[in-house]
Amino acid sequence: MTPLDFFTDYTLRNIVLGSALLGLVAGTLGSFSVLRRQSLIGDTVAHAALPGICAAFLLTGTRDTLGLLVGGGLSGLAASLLALAILRYSRLKEDAALGVTFSAFFGVGIALLTAIQQGGNAAQAGLEGFLFGQAAGLTAGDMTRFAVLGALALGTVALAHKELKVALFDPAFAAVQGWPVGGLTALSTALTVLAVMLGLQTVGVVLMATMLIAPAVAARQWTRSLGAMLTLAGVFGALSGGLGAGLSLAVGQGLPTGAVTVLTATALALLSLLLAPGRGLIAGLLHGRRVRARLLGELRREGP
């Protein structure tokens, strides 16, 4: 592949731009769940979509993508709201709340899937493939869907930026101000569900989980402001998506796009952890050494 192909090849362009677009949306929205210590909510939503996908198939009897996505999205949303309810009404922590909902929902999904397969409806073939995704199948139609829904999600974040921020960092203050904290938390969770469902069919469970976490972790190292973090996470997400897809296509040999993108995003996060000024590990090490040298110098000067 030459760089020129990018402009002429329909498939290449769709895969690279589509992955970048997904990364932009997921990276931005993932910041909220990472800051709320619910990083793995993407994993939960992606698994919890299975019973909804099966139920939608049972209801419609076809593998119409939109119907399955809506069904999966609804059960993913139900699972994440259930996790929020568990957090509110019990002493259990985030990890247990997410773990309980995803294993129960996924279990029910598998039971439904096997029941469907027993039914012998030929249209069910590949239903579970929905969860694993195939970026090579990205079409111009997918791009339009990503762009419209992504713009909707990012627009909502931009509009409700201040409210979301206060509900995230100081829920008690927001409640006193009379804001619906529960509603705002549910809103940012619903947007996360939207991001996951957007990418699930094309890039699969594991990649979507990463795209919510890694860009947000990377962005967090460079800034202390939420607005800047959201923007940076979007940029890092788009970069990982586009770069990962481009790399896998450039190397060829049937390298799976999703896996290469995961590693690209992880590498960006690790580089940020090491190199970011201020919060980075190397900066921290240098700072410690400087402080120690200065202290020793002063002690020597004041010495006997």
Place this chain on the structure above:
Amino acid sequence: MTPLPLNFDLVIVVTAVLVAWACGLLGLFLVLRREALLSDAISHAALPGIVAGYWVTGGSLATLPALVGAALSGLLTVGLTALLTRSGRVKADAALGLVFPALFAAGVIAVSLNYSQVHLDLDAVLYGEIAYTPFRTGWGGLPVAWLLLGGMLVLNALFVGGLFKELRLSTFDPGLARTLGFSPGLLGGALLTLVALTTVAAFDSVGAVLVVAFMIVPPATALLLTRSLRRALALTLAAGLGASVLGYAVALWLDASITGVIAGVLGVQFMLALVAQAWRARRVRGRAVLGG
């Protein structure tokens, strides 16, 4: 060796109970330590280890090297997550979320580069099927799953039973444990090692889904109902036993996946406990207001 004339249903139900108990014993401490999702992470991160086992043995699909490899990559997951968390720049949940997809992706790439021509049956290792356990028999004609999981259950029971006081102390008050001369780090490391081994041993026979479900849901259910650790342990074991028997019966009736239905029953148990707990909390509050 001829297999013992064991009843088909009995083999499956006993296998499920063995997994439930081996996982539940450790899972209770995982949930208390906010590390519940580790079992899910290990089940994904095991992939590169399985591929490495396949590579080391020169391309045989033997179970043992795959299991050893999977257990080692499970430990790698635990170690890398701890390293990232200890750097202080990332919270534990995000650290886990960075590590396991990266390991999984590395495994996927290794498979696609080297073994795309071989049918490396990852599904068989990762998504083991409990319905096949009666057909695989080993020493003494007993099912392999019983030997493997029974061994893990004994090991875990010895660990939890023998170090119960130490585990309780280092889970609830690691500071005090350190002051008293126990090493909470060492104990935590031993716990996580057993979790990795149990996860891998169990998903060979019953699949990752059920392992994760048994590791998290019964302990979470038990912790809704009691604040005593001993009682929580007993409730965890009871919930696992109940869901195994009931889930198998319902799965037979519906002709659906045994694994899926058992996980579903665990979910229903949890919801009942959650509602009961919320209802009780409300009644207690009501009584306090009334002064009764």
